[in-house]
Amino acid sequence: MTTTAEFPSGTILGYPRIGRRRELKKAVEAFWAGSITAAELETTAAQLRGATRERLAQLGLGRTDSAIPESFSFYDQVLDTAVTVGAVPARFAALVGADGRIDLAGYFTLARGEGDNLPLEMTKWFDSNYHYLVPEIGPETVFSLASDRIVREFVEAKEAGFITRPVIVGPLTFLLLSKASDEAPAGFEPLSRLDDLLPVYAALLDRLAAVGALWVQLDEPGLVSESSDVPREDTLQALAWAYAALGRLARRPAIFVAAPYGSLDDALPVLAATPVEAIGLDLVRGTVPEPTPGLADKVLVAGVIDGHNIWRGDLGAALDRAVALRELSPTVAVSTSTSLLHVPHDVADESSLGEPLSSWLAFADQKVGQVHTLARGLLLGAGAVEQELGAADAALATRQAAPGVRDGAVRGRAAALTDADFSRGEYAIRLKAQEAALGLPLLPTTTIGSFPQTPDIRRARARFLQGTVTEHEYRTLMQAEIARVVELQEEIGLDVLVHGEPERNDMVQYFAENLDGFAVTENGWVQSYGSRCTRPSILWGDVSRPKPITVEWSSYTQGLTAKPVKGMLTGPVTILAWSFVRDDQPLGETARQVALALRDEIGDLEAAGIGIVQVDEPALRELLPLKTKDHAEYLDWSVGSFRLATAGVADTTQIHTHLCYSEFGVVLEAIANLDADVTSIEAARSRMDVVHDIEAGGFDHGIGPGVWDIHSPRVPGVAEITELLETAVGAIPARQVWVNPDCGLKTRGYAETVESLQNMLEATRIVRERIGAAVNA
Structure with a gap:
């Protein structure tokens, strides 16, 4: 047996390993x-x-x-x-x-x-x-x-x-x-x-x-x-x-x-x-x-x-x-x-x-x-x-x-909410209105939101922050990148376009920089996976939106194309999960404040003519408590905050959400309760395991199981994507299925992105033709 050495009086369980400057x-x-x-x-x-x-x-x-x-x-x-x-x-x-x-x-x-x-x-x-x-x-x-x-x-x-x-x-x-x-x-x-x-x-x-x-x-x-x-x-x-x-x-x-x-x-x-x-x-x-x-x-x-x-x-x-x-x-x-x-x-x-x-x-x-x-x-x-x-x-x-930790106006608005603020109309009615408004084909194709952030984009952002580029020059550079991304998507043949998010450093930090109650760091890097690092924002006070955040970028993009453009927002649960959140009140209260700020943003996007708004919630599963007894309370406030953010739109406005990095079977009912019109999910890396949960659960809204694992540098071939897509439409009615990558493309390069998207479109064409042939047989 071992001879036990004295245990140290103080220790830590582990330390950051990426280095102070990554x-x-x-x-x-x-x-x-x-x-x-x-x-x-x-x-x-x-x-x-x-x-x-x-x-x-x-x-x-x-x-x-x-x-x-x-x-x-x-x-x-x-x-x-x-x-x-x-x-x-x-x-x-x-x-x-x-x-x-x-x-x-x-x-x-x-x-x-x-x-x-x-x-x-x-x-x-x-x-x-x-x-x-x-x-x-x-x-x-x-x-x-x-x-x-x-x-x-x-x-x-x-x-x-x-x-x-x-x-x-x-x-x-x-x-x-x-x-x-x-x-x-x-x-x-x-x-x-x-x-x-x-x-x-x-x-x-x-x-x-x-x-x-x-x-x-x-x-x-x-x-x-x-x-x-x-x-x-x-x-x-x-x-x-x-x-x-x-x-x-x-x-x-x-x-x-x-x-x-x-x-x-x-x-x-x-x-x-x-x-x-x-x-x-x-x-x-x-x-x-x-x-x-x-x-x-x-x-x-x-x-x-x-x-x-x-x-x-x-x-x-x-x-x-x-x-x-x-x-x-x-x-x-x-x-x-x-x-x-x-x-x-x-x-x-x-x-x-x-x-x-x-x-x-x-x-x-x-x-x-x-x-x-x-x-x-x-x-x-x-x-x-x-x-x-x-x-x-x-x-x-x-x-x-400290001032700002508690804001009477924010708390008063949250206290005045009623059940009606958390609910949209019947999905079947919304679906019919959206089909008429959008006119999309079977198996509509899209991406999750971001496109590759090139060194030129990162340099432009850094120079803007340093003051060596004016705001007008910076906006001109970003608009040029957006125009290039729109042209590329139209050339590839995507049905629903995005603006590529060149102006965003991070999907949470970007919103934190534009919402009251947050602070951001310079060197607060934390490892997310492998060599991927993020700088979580610090949510220290009551949250509100002083002015529109994304409307100008989305409106500019929609003006470049006749195809529908998605407005892109990060959801309340993910903003909390990927920030360091205040610990002096329940998470549900903080989530509701963030949801109200996003509700205002969605309303402004809709008023500006954006007919599809995606509210990403990739962190919905990750915050699920480890103890079963705590699940119901968590799902109540997390689902409720998403519905509060998205419930104020017209039937014709299509609400999307996106989830990733998760085993979805355990929260499938909660995903359904989000009541998003379309949900895109990570599925390629797990080889479409999730579609069997979806099939068994009777999910009837739009669903986009990812067909390209963007966390790997591999370019998936047409045959591979076709097989994944065939698996999806074999388990889920084709009228519900959307075609998209697993996640955003920010970390990928343009060469692999273009080739992979082209393969995705070709696989979609093959499956569409097969479905059409089966219907006509």
Whole structure:
């Protein structure tokens, strides 16, 4: 058995890995482009890991006590785990070397696809805005310790004078998040392979112990979620078995099981009965548990600093929660509730936020400081950190009293709403009116909204912000780009056009910059997936719209073409999900304020002659609570906010929405309740799995299951798109089906965009002709 080392008094569950100025993103994309070698990419990554360790030590985490987590990833931590245990799908078998390993280029191929080989699916990581790659497991999957990268990175740290804590996704969560492989029989559950997977984890723990690792962190957020298809009793039985097996290993580091994003509930007594040495409790999303047999022998790691949001918060209350854990165990440590990969690096990097807003915030570095403060307070008593607690209290009081946090006019308007404000007329009547007004063909074609943002567009925007281009010059440049995009769409033959959104930096930030109650950052980058980073806006006060935002751009575009143009808006739920949202009132209240601002915008678009308005809600599924008991309340306010935003239009105005990154079956009823006339959804990467849910659910509105996975650089061929489209119209009446990509095209290049859209139009022509021939037969 292991000799347990003392757990650090303060730690974090993970740290941003993209670099303070997105150095990793730039290096990875340079490697993809062939401008640097794999060795050069490895050098940049090692430098970033070294800088992270030094920074965390400067902020108060110990160098040699396992306080610093070794949580780096080139792309995604779930992909890392899949590669570590040898879970490579059969279609990528050629990427695996004779020694069973996969090189860095092969690793990225799993994420991005190659040729006819589709990449791993991508979906949301629990209820966050991070996306993970979905492993594919079947009876044929041969598990082995196929990568020792996690061991090598620990040794790298040790040689630099650090004893860090290796981090890997735990075996239960890894299998619960996996999907059955293409080769697996119907009804196969990846969790059934647990006995075959555990020896690989055992071998990894043995290797880590051999090189001197004192603690290892196994992330098991799958234990707090009730969204898995696996019966809960099966999960709990597997939990007991897995950690009993790992706990009795002859040689291993001490095991810290972290369970972020919610409360462990019925999993806690099961985990407490295993030999693991430390258990992490999310006390931001969860509460201090009841006394539980076995906990007195564990280190309880109190996740009291919010790793999921950026508010400085109430440090005194956080310390009280950590102290309360001492009723359950004499050994308590302080940590963040989740990994800090969800927040930017440092408030000090922001020069334009100003006071008092800056004083209300804590980014990753500030949160590490808060952990250090509370660890001292837990060891020495609150008096030892009285000054820090007092400063946090003062910032909280300033925030509560600041102008704009509460706006009487906004709150009065929300209070006056009635049921009629949330409802449109009968869909059948609307459909008839829209068919007459729009005159679209069977299987109408469109895109989701954005077109590629070229370097010229980004340079023009940067020069405008710097003041070297006048507003008139900037608008002229953007109008020229819009005209080019409209001409391109007409040449390709699309039925419903978009303006391409060249003026928008980000689908949420653009609206945040034009709504009261928001602030935006300069360097607040957060990893969304792979090398994709976003700068979430900060929603700090009551929300209102001072003036129209998109009307001028949409009106200009509609004037260029006789075809219908979609007005493009981001929906209230997505604006909340992809921002750092105020934590001083229920999300539903904030969503209603955003919805009212969007309702005004939609009304102005309609008055300007825009007959189709798309209100994107890609985040609807991601915010679904992990606990089933909380679903009804969430769906009530989230669906209600969309309906409030869209219910004020005439029957002839067609409302679209767009959803992505999600398993839709669990929220199909909610999607229907949105009452959008047309819903476009991500479907290509999952090979149209969703259409069977739609078929079973009896969905009768317009639906556009995506036929092109835009998150991969692959260009789908005509045959591939035709097959996907045939699958769609085989399950859903063709009169309901729209044809579109999975998502917006902002991140793609123009060459691949044009070729893919041309292939999409050709596939649509083939399927239209087949349907016509069948009707005439």
